[in-house]
Amino acid sequence: MKPFYEKTIHTKPIFQGRMISLQVDEVELPNGQTSTREVVKHPGAVAVMPFTTDGRMVVVRQFRKPLEKEIYEIPAGKLEKGEDPASCALRELEEETGFAAESLQLVTSFYTSPGFADELLYIFEATGLTQGKVHPDEDEFVEAQLISLEEGLELMAAEQIHDAKTVFALMYWQNKRLKAQLGK
Amino acid sequence: MKPFYEKTIHTKPIFQGRMISLQVDEVELPNGQTSTREVVKHPGAVAVMPFTTDGRMVVVRQFRKPLEKEIYEIPAGKLEKGEDPASCALRELEEETGFAAESLQLVTSFYTSPGFADELLYIFEATGLTQGKVHPDEDEFVEAQLISLEEGLELMAAEQIHDAKTVFALMYWQNKRLKAQLGK
Numbered sequence: 001m002k003p004f005y006e007k008t009i010h011t012k013p014i015f016q017g018r019m020i021s022l023q024v025d026e027v028e029l030p031n032g033q034t035s036t037r038e039v040v041k042h043p044g045a046v047a048v049m050p051f052t053t054d055g056r057m058v059v060v061r062q063f064r065k066p067l068e069k070e071i072y073e074i075p076a077g078k079l080e081k082g083e084d085p086a087s088c089a090l091r092e093l094e095e096e097t098g099f100a101a102e103s104l105q106l107v108t109s110f111y112t113s114p115g116f117a118d119e120l121l122y123i124f125e126a127t128g129l130t131q132g133k134v135h136p137d138e139d140e141f142v143e144a145q146l147i148s149l150e151e152g153l154e155l156m157a158a159e160q161i162h163d164a165k166t167v168f169a170l171m172y173w174q175n176k177r178l179k180a181q182l183g184k
Numbered sequence: 185m186k187p188f189y190e191k192t193i194h195t196k197p198i199f200q201g202r203m204i205s206l207q208v209d210e211v212e213l214p215n216g217q218t219s220t221r222e223v224v225k226h227p228g229a230v231a232v233m234p235f236t237t238d239g240r241m242v243v244v245r246q247f248r249k250p251l252e253k254e255i256y257e258i259p260a261g262k263l264e265k266g267e268d269p270a271s272c273a274l275r276e277l278e279e280e281t282g283f284a285a286e287s288l289q290l291v292t293s294f295y296t297s298p299g300f301a302d303e304l305l306y307i308f309e310a311t312g313l314t315q316g317k318v319h320p321d322e323d324e325f326v327e328a329q330l331i332s333l334e335e336g337l338e339l340m341a342a343e344q345i346h347d348a349k350t351v352f353a354l355m356y357w358q359n360k361r362l363k364a365q366l367g368k
Contacts, residue, residue, distance in 0.1 A: 005254075033322075062188060066295075076299075108340070114251050114255065121348075164296050182366060
């Protein structure tokens with residue numbers, strides 16, 4: 001049963017870039033009328049919440065051109081064609097922070113902005129970290145940092161943590177902490 | 185101090201649509217080399233977590249063209265030019281669900297996908313709900329539903345709740361519940 005389904009009548013390709021592409025779909029609405037949908041195609045991405053044994057999380061500080069500001073985020077990156085999300089997570093973690101992880105678990109996945117983009121983000125939890133050497137992509141400038149949950153919540157209040165995946169990470173972390181306090 | 189700042193050398197406009205626009209920025213990297221950044225411009229959006237007095241939350245089911253599937257989301261919509269986020273939140277809540285809210289509080293804001301888009305999403309909590317009449321936009325087909333936290337977590341596990349803002353809402357709600365159990 002798909003009562004709200006919108007059938008594509010025509011797809012107009014607009015742009016094909018390095019990271020995203022854009023198309024405008026003409027659709028038939030459930031009431032028979034037509035409308036247009038602007039759709040950004042994205043290869044999908046992964047993000048990692050890397051937890052240390054002393055109860056801290058690794059974040060990376062980087063400049064984000066669309067925001068024109070630097071923010072702290074959990075390590076993340078886009079999927080290469082055909083790449084397994086777990087392999088991508090370990091690769092991005094090591095490239096951006098130098099940390100290798102012994103254990104990696106998928107926590108959840110979500111679409112970042114379903115109104116206009118098909119980007120699906122997989123979120124992993126990494127533990128058993130060992131420090132190695134950082135080697136980001138050549139056009140990527142990042143700096144790793146370890147934060148406590150309290151520091152994370154302060155950075156969030158100051159809008160220096162200000163993106164969906166890292167805000168999710170803090171909520172998830174806080175949940176874990178509260179569950180542990182309740183003995184759950 | 186902006187050690188990772190990327191200076192724009194040139195902006196190439198690609199597309200101007202109903203909801204988003206797209207540009208490609210040529211930037212100077214911190215190491216002096218140049219690169220390009222694909223940037224989707226978005227007017228910003230609001231989302232509302234509407235909580236009823238009997239401990240449920242209002243979600244709306246709708247078809248999302250970029251995902252080619254229906255999902256359950258908290259009520260949300262894009263900001264009109266110059267519109268105040270709180271007014272927009274009350275408007276979208278009423279249009280999509282028919283509920284009016286006595287009390288509205290800003291909980292947080294985050295960028296949905298800072299790698300390629302400037303969409304900033306404000307998330308509100310609404311309480312003191314009274315049921316009125318639904319009147320969505322003419323090309324919008326939505327159906328409101330009340331869910332418990334447990335039902336929400338089941339929908340998330342089944343990927344029927346599958347977007348950043350609604351996953352955030354569930355984490356936030358769970359946090360509140362756990363804090364109440366701890367007497368915090």
